[in-house]
Amino acid sequence: MAETSGGEGLLYLTDEQLRKGIEAMFFAYRGFTADPDRILETLEYGRAHHRALHFIHRAPGTTVSNLLAILGVTKQSLNRVLRTLIDDGHVRSEKGRKDARERHLFLTEKGETLERQLSDAQRARMRAAYRAAGPAAVQGFRQVLEAMMDPDMRHAYNRLKESGA
Amino acid sequence: MAETSGGEGLLYLTDEQLRKGIEAMFFAYRGFTADPDRILETLEYGRAHHRALHFIHRAPGTTVSNLLAILGVTKQSLNRVLRTLIDDGHVRSEKGRKDARERHLFLTEKGETLERQLSDAQRARMRAAYRAAGPAAVQGFRQVLEAMMDPDMRHAYNRLKESGA
DNA sequence: AGATTTACGTCAGCCTTGTTGACTTTCCAA
């Protein structure tokens, strides 16, 4: 688009610019997780619990293997977290009707409440950042992030995007 | 820019849009760390080592407390990582001349080589994402990320940015 | 019908990387 002749217009691809992007990702991700982390701490939960809650909220009835694929962890790792969430009454696990081997996961009311509390905190920061940067910047933000994903994750992301729109 | 009348133009601030942004951050961060992680694995190092190498490369001669502030971990945690990096000959620690309590940290040649290997991998993905999204998107990307940081981290980030430019 | 595969759960053990708390050494500065 803005590719002019001899290499001008490509200044945004210099190592220096890329390094800044890398550092921006690092520092921003810390901010991104800071607010929910503070809430989780008081509940003896961690980021892993938050992620599970988020995606179960987002795709109610999702199966365990589905969740494994999205989160990219082993079932042993997920199970530890899921176990506590179920025991604490935040998540309900339901035997599949079509395929009884599968477990479908749902948030209970208590789970929905917690999820909302966590995501309210996270969204508040996101909203402030979006508002400060403006709609055009947000579009660019999303474009770059999407391009940065592994293809598999991009597909998972787009599937969620569609279902949610 | 696109702010039309009664609340239109604020559609990018809906909970749905914010949720997509949150998911984009999650999936993108995974991609962001995937390539260096693969290299680190073969060296029995972890992400913490990479972060230390990155910031020592970026700010040669930085002190331990400086690094602690930037990385946001305890000195015990950093020390474990720093210890192995020094023992393996990637990092050199030098007593301060002005203030002999301080240790100034530098990468050795070996350390520079490793840092370059890691950051080449990470930059390659970043470059591909930048190229795919274009310069305008990149600007938006950086704006949103910067707005998302905690103020302290934003300052640290900007100090690095200046020194590096 | 029987064999195989899939989905899930669980036990055990390991690693990295974060934490707190306590203590020491060195050294600057008031």
Place this chain on the structure above:
DNA sequence: TTGGAAAGTCAACAAGGCTGACGTAAATCT
């Protein structure tokens, strides 16, 4: 000269990743 800052270290602990092995129920293939 003394108080406090910078750094290093020991010990113990927790979260949350991992692998490997094993068991069970249910679906699917032969």
